[in-house]
Amino acid sequence: MTTSVRPVIVGAGPAGIRAAQTLVAQGLRPVVIDEAPRWGGQIYRQPPAHFERSKKTLYGFEAGRADAVHSAMAQLLRQVDYRPDTLAWNAEGGQLDLLHQAQTSTIAYSHLVVATGATDRVLPLPGWTTPGVFTLGGAQVALKFQGCAIGRRVVFLGTGPLLYLIAYQYTRAGADVAAVLDTAHLCDQLAALPALMAQPALLAKGMYYVGWLRAHGVPLHGGVRPLRIVGDTRVEALAWADKRGEHLLPCDAVGMGYALRSETQLADILGCRFQFDTLQRAWLPERDPAGRSSVAGVYLAGDGAGTMGADAAEWAGERAAWALLADAGRPAGATNATRIAALDARLARSTRFRAGLERAFPFPLQWAAQAPDELVVCRCEEVTAGELRQTATVTGATDINVVKAACRVGMGRCQGRMCAAAASEILAHCTGLPLPAVGRLRGQAPVKPIPFMVAQAAAAPHQGAPA
Numbered sequence: 001m002t003t004s005v006r007p008v009i010v011g012a013g014p015a016g017i018r019a020a021q022t023l024v025a026q027g028l029r030p031v032v033i034d035e036a037p038r039w040g041g042q043i044y045r046q047p048p049a050h051f052e053r054s055k056k057t058l059y060g061f062e063a064g065r066a067d068a069v070h071s072a073m074a075q076l077l078r079q080v081d082y083r084p085d086t087l088a089w090n091a092e093g094g095q096l097d098l099l100h101q102a103q104t105s106t107i108a109y110s111h112l113v114v115a116t117g118a119t120d121r122v123l124p125l126p127g128w129t130t131p132g133v134f135t136l137g138g139a140q141v142a143l144k145f146q147g148c149a150i151g152r153r154v155v156f157l158g159t160g161p162l163l164y165l166i167a168y169q170y171t172r173a174g175a176d177v178a179a180v181l182d183t184a185h186l187c188d189q190l191a192a193l194p195a196l197m198a199q200p201a202l203l204a205k206g207m208y209y210v211g212w213l214r215a216h217g218v219p220l221h222g223g224v225r226p227l228r229i230v231g232d233t234r235v236e237a238l239a240w241a242d243k244r245g246e247h248l249l250p251c252d253a254v255g256m257g258y259a260l261r262s263e264t265q266l267a268d269i270l271g272c273r274f275q276f277d278t279l280q281r282a283w284l285p286e287r288d289p290a291g292r293s294s295v296a297g298v299y300l301a302g303d304g305a306g307t308m309g310a311d312a313a314e315w316a317g318e319r320a321a322w323a324l325l326a327d328a329g330r331p332a333g334a335t336n337a338t339r340i341a342a343l344d345a346r347l348a349r350s351t352r353f354r355a356g357l358e359r360a361f362p363f364p365l366q367w368a369a370q371a372p373d374e375l376v377v378c379r380c381e382e383v384t385a386g387e388l389r390q391t392a393t394v395t396g397a398t399d400i401n402v403v404k405a406a407c408r409v410g411m412g413r414c415q416g417r418m419c420a421a422a423a424s425e426i427l428a429h430c431t432g433l434p435l436p437a438v439g440r441l442r443g444q445a446p447v448k449p450i451p452f453m454v455a456q457a458a459a460a461p462h463q464g465a466p467a
């Protein structure tokens with residue numbers, strides 16, 4: 001039985017590491033692939049090996065968990081086939097196409113755990129392509145991985161818990177945070193309190209960040225309407241409005257994000273069935289409570305199949321590994337059954353907490369209506385909101401894929417990873433349809449940019465292969 005089980009895990013974040021640990025404990029030797037140079041994923045991203053910053057400095061309250069996750073993987077290194085700096089860029093016929101040091105290769109799997117995490121959800125505003133504008137996550141990566149701030153005077157804009165966390169991390173690191181501008185209102189957060197009580201420790205941390213920022217004089221504004229970024233060659237100011245009127249805030253960098261969006265392209269290419277998730281306002285690959293996708297042998301764990309946070313990612317990674325083991329004919333014994341029941345209970349609790357977060361930091365529903373025609377939505381192909389609206393009007397198209405074919409939105413380097421959410425919002429608004437009715441941009445290989453020559457070389461054997 002063991003010889004026929006060749007599990008591959010994509011993603012060495014909290015979900016992927018816990019999945020690997022569980023498989024190893026049951027006698028398997030999984031392959032663990034990650035495009036990052038070191039394991040840890042987003043939240044527990046490790047700095048380059050020669051950087052000497054303590055875990056406490058890097059991860060704050062999460063230092064203990066970061067250490068636990070890092071150590072778990074460090075102890076597994078002899079028992080897994082770990083492949084850092086390796087991008088899984090395509091999937092076909094039970095194999096993954098990999099890219100490592102500009103060389104492509106394939107790897108076959110019997111079972112695949114997709115634990116690819118999330119990135120920021122971006123909602124453009126006029127001027128967002130000006131140098132000095134980063135995603136919130138990008139701003140945090142600069143601090144965690146490069147040990148630098150994105151500017152001398154930084155504004156954080158958008159909504160979601162990361163807004164306050166990253167402002168806190170920047171201020172603690174000595175950066176000048178000019179303001180935190182949240183499109184959500186205080187009343188949203190108050191209304192969400194009962195659901196957020198499902199994970200009191202996380203709620204307490206969030207409240208601490210807000211209290212700490214206030215105590216350190218960082219201006220926090222809710223109910224904000226972002227207007228535009230001012231500056232030609234570099235950010236000079238951010239214009240925003242609230243019920244008191246319009247404001248111009250001098251700054252040289254902006255970090256912005258509206259919660260996270262799951263990295264679902266690999267699941268899409270694998271043929272997983274998707275459904276629209278009303279809570280996260282996104283199309284997500286279906287998974288059962290144990291992490292099984294609609295494709296036999298493919299498991300989904302962590303933020304890659306719906307953002308649930310780092311702790312839930314660890315539980316979901318382990319849970320998916322147990323599902324894989326059961327499907328591979330290695331059912332859990334009585335002791336492990338208790339463990340699995342506990343995981344299921346924790347995951348159910350984190351789902352309630354997730355609902356609370358969406359209530360506390362709701363998607364700014366008015367964004368599409370307020371987006372001016374000249375706003376660049378797809379920066380790779382320079383498609384504006386006006387062009388999207390015109391395409392929908394002229395062609396009568398209501399499907400985002402048809403609009404893509406007509407005006408190239410989402411057809412550039414990022415393959416719609418950055419612009420698909422915003423473009424779909426514009427299309428739904430201008431056609432008067434509910435968001436799910438405009439569909440979703442279908443995932444295409446490569447899931448992330450790869451060198452052209454590599455793509456050509458990889459295509460050659462497939463072209464010559466018998467049908």
Ligand SMILES: Cc1cc2nc3c(=O)[nH]c(=O)nc-3n(C[C@H](O)[C@H](O)[C@H](O)COP(=O)(O)OP(=O)(O)OC[C@H]3O[C@@H](n4cnc5c(N)ncnc54)[C@H](O)[C@@H]3O)c2cc1C
Pocket residue numbers: 010011012013014015016033034035036040041042043044086087088089115116117118119120136137138140141162165260263266301302303304308309310311313447
């Ligand atoms: C930029 C950013 C910063 C965040 N910071 C915080 C924070 O400070 N605190 C907090 O509580 N939460 C934070 N979050 C949320 C938190 O990171 C997640 O909840 C948690 O990390 C999810 O764990 P995961 O294992 O599902 O995914 P991740 O930790 O995101 O790990 C996914 C891994 O998969 C790899 N990967 C993805 N696609 C491929 C591919 N095609 N081929 C190969 N490898 C691939 C990535 O390199 C990554 O290492 C952040 C999220 C983001 C996006």
